[in-house]
Amino acid sequence: MSAIVSVQNLRKAYAGGFEALKSVSLDIEEGEILALLGPNGAGKTTLISTICGITVPTSGTITVGGHDTQTAFRAARALIGLVPQEINLEPFETVMNTVRFSRGLFGKPRNDAYLEDILKQLSLYDKKDNKVMTLSGGMKRRVLIAKALSHEPRVLFLDEPTAGVDVELRKDMWEVVAKLKASGVTIILTTHYIEEAEAIADRVGVINKGEILLIQDKADLMAQMGRKQLKIELSAAVGAIPDALADYELTRADDGLSLLYHYDTKGERTGITTLLADLQKAGLQMKDLQTQQSSLEDIFVGLVKETA
Numbered sequence: 493m494s495a496i497v498s499v500q501n502l503r504k505a506y507a508g509g510f511e512a513l514k515s516v517s518l519d520i521e522e523g524e525i526l527a528l529l530g531p532n533g534a535g536k537t538t539l540i541s542t543i544c545g546i547t548v549p550t551s552g553t554i555t556v557g558g559h560d561t562q563t564a565f566r567a568a569r570a571l572i573g574l575v576p577q578e579i580n581l582e583p584f585e586t587v588m589n590t591v592r593f594s595r596g597l598f599g600k601p602r603n604d605a606y607l608e609d610i611l612k613q614l615s616l617y618d619k620k621d622n623k624v625m626t627l628s629g630g631m632k633r634r635v636l637i638a639k640a641l642s643h644e645p646r647v648l649f650l651d652e653p654t655a656g657v658d659v660e661l662r663k664d665m666w667e668v669v670a671k672l673k674a675s676g677v678t679i680i681l682t683t684h685y686i687e688e689a690e691a692i693a694d695r696v697g698v699i700n701k702g703e704i705l706l707i708q709d710k711a712d713l714m715a716q717m718g719r720k721q722l723k724i725e726l727s728a729a730v731g732a733i734p735d736a737l738a739d740y741e742l743t744r745a746d747d748g749l750s751l752l753y754h755y756d757t758k759g760e761r762t763g764i765t766t767l768l769a770d771l772q773k774a775g776l777q778m779k780d781l782q783t784q785q786s787s788l789e790d791i792f793v794g795l796v797k798e799t800a
């Protein structure tokens with residue numbers, strides 16, 4: 493695979509001096525789905541807007557399909573579709589005219605068959621002659637996607653595509669994204685929903701305070717950083733963890749009725765057998781045991797906390 497978007501040492505300081513991006517470098521591979529995670533104000537929208545040419549970088553370079561976004565903006569921008577966070581549609585226009593107009597802005601020849609196909613993919617075809625103002629919020633979000641795809645871009649940026657969208661529609665949108673990927677479009681999305689990244693991304697990038705903390709294959713990330721938790725339910729509550737068990741770094745839970753033990757899934761030894769033996773020696777009676785794999789959410793929260 494080769495990089496379709498390449499960002500090198502990108503810095504963005506807003507007027508007033510606030511540094512929203514601090515020397516960000518990343519390559520986005522053709523055909524992948526990259527999810528950018530980060531808390532509010534991390535710099536996700538700034539990164540996307542800068543790549544799309546809406547925000548001017550303070551320094552650094554960006555290329556899209558080999559075109560420099562500063563010296564060959566039109567060529568770079570023609571390859572990009574952007575679905576913004578805000579709904580910015582003309583309320584009195586019909587769905588079909590909205591997408592037709594947007595395609596025209598990129599100087600593409602009229603091609604209703606292509607646009608109708610996009611509307612069908614997004615389950616909007618039966619609404620094509622409806623005015624935008626008559627659509628539901630979820631449908632308007634899908635019109636935004638259709639609009640962004642109207643000029644046949646190779647890279648699609650989705651900024652919080654499912655914000656404020658109900659669970660069912662969110663899953664529909666994931667299907668749409670999967671279909672787009674299958675048709676060869678590279679997708680970059682920002683999201684607050686970690687389950688969204690877990691469900692659809694090939695790679696996950698975590699941004700905090702204008703810096704990329706990590707960018708990694710999702711499966712590798714979960715295998716490397718995923719820790720397991722063992723929950724030991726006791727027959728009687730303990731007020732404090734016995735000194736003899738100090739090495740295990742256990743935490744009390746459920747008012748002392750449970751103890752939590754964390755171990756590395758990649759480690760050669762989990763330490764569970766010796767822990768169970770030592771629990772018995774310390775006179776603690778075990779009622780039940782449960783294990784739980786840490787989710788992407790646990791990993792993300794841990795990372796952001798570390799750099800807080």
Ligand SMILES: Nc1ncnc2c1ncn2[C@@H]1O[C@H](COP(=O)(O)OP(=O)(O)OP(=O)(O)O)[C@@H](O)[C@H]1O
Pocket residue numbers: 506507510512530531532533534535536537538539
């Ligand atoms: N036009 C601007 N002028 C000054 N500061 C700005 C401007 N736009 C954004 N910022 C600041 O830059 C930082 C990054 O904002 P950005 O919108 O990129 O974050 P984000 O990760 O997209 O957040 P959210 O998840 O809330 O959308 C924030 O501290 C924000 O206040």
